[in-house]
Amino acid sequence: MQYQPERNQGYETKRILVPEAEQAMENFKNEIASELGLSQRIQTVGFPNMTPRETGQIGGQMVRRMIEMVESSMSGGTTSR
Numbered sequence: 001m002q003y004q005p006e007r008n009q010g011y012e013t014k015r016i017l018v019p020e021a022e023q024a025m026e027n028f029k030n031e032i033a034s035e036l037g038l039s040q041r042i043q044t045v046g047f048p049n050m051t052p053r054e055t056g057q058i059g060g061q062m063v064r065r066m067i068e069m070v071e072s073s074m075s076g077g078t079t080s081r
Contacts, residue, residue: 029047
């Protein structure tokens with residue numbers, strides 16, 4: 001008998017840990033999309049219907065920006081942005 005792991009083993013359903021942050025993240029996502037020239041696309045097709053490449057660009061920029069913010073706060077300095 002071969003071991004068959006359960007589907008989604010180790011993954012939980014999406015939980016919002018800080019409900020107050022949900023709107024801030026949505027605003028942040030829209031800000032990044034605007035900078036990338038994708039805000040019109042979001043309005044036209046909606047975020048769920050965008051291509052993986054488009055959503056990846058937005059998510060990647062969000063992560064880069066958050067890392068910059070954390071590094072800046074840890075060093076006590078300001079970023080070049």
